[in-house]
Amino acid sequence: MKTSIWYDMDERIPPKTGYYLGFKGMSMGDDETGCDYYYWNAKSAEWRDSQISSSYSVNVIYWTEADPVSWYNTYRFRQKSGALPVALPVAEQDAWNAVQQAIEKYEMVKALTRT
Numbered sequence: 194m195k196t197s198i199w200y201d202m203d204e205r206i207p208p209k210t211g212y213y214l215g216f217k218g219m220s221m222g223d224d225e226t227g228c229d230y231y232y233w234n235a236k237s238a239e240w241r242d243s244q245i246s247s248s249y250s251v252n253v254i255y256w257t258e259a260d261p262v263s264w265y266n267t268y269r270f271r272q273k274s275g276a277l278p279v280a281l282p283v284a285e286q287d288a289w290n291a292v293q294q295a296i297e298k299y300e301m302v303k304a305l306t307r308t
Contacts, residue, residue, distance in 0.1 A: 196289060197259030210235040212244075213256045220252035231256075 199216075207213055215231045217223075217240075231251050232241045240253040281289075 195259070195261070195264050196292070197257045199255045199257045201255055202253060206238070207233045207235065207256060207258075214259055214261065215240070215251075215253040215256040218252045218254040220250075223249075223252070230262075 197214075210233060212230045212232055214228065216226070216228050217231065218226055229242075231253050232244045232248070233239075233253075233256070234241060234244075240251040241248040242251050
């Protein structure tokens with residue numbers, strides 16, 4: 194399983210310039226929403242649809258450091274080379290289990306507080 198954490202732009206901005214997977218909200222002249230790779234320019238603190246300076250501004254609401262393209266490329270390399278998947282280190286497995294338990298507790302509290 195590949196994992197990722199999504200950040201709200203009001204809570205955290207990307208640490209450096211580059212492409213990130215993001216969810217864009219509606220904006221003036223663009224009434225569509227959806228997920229795609231968008232370019233974050235840390236110097237000007239703005240999202241664009243590409244790194245070209247004349248590209249359109251994008252209203253990214255959520256973003257993640259997850260990179261499914263690199264996951265897929267690694268998967269394709271394993272298929273071509275016949276290499277076996279690498280097992281996760283025990284510490285990483287324990288951390289992921291802790292995250293799963295925290296999500297379950299959050300969902301339980303959320304359900305209990307609904308009236």
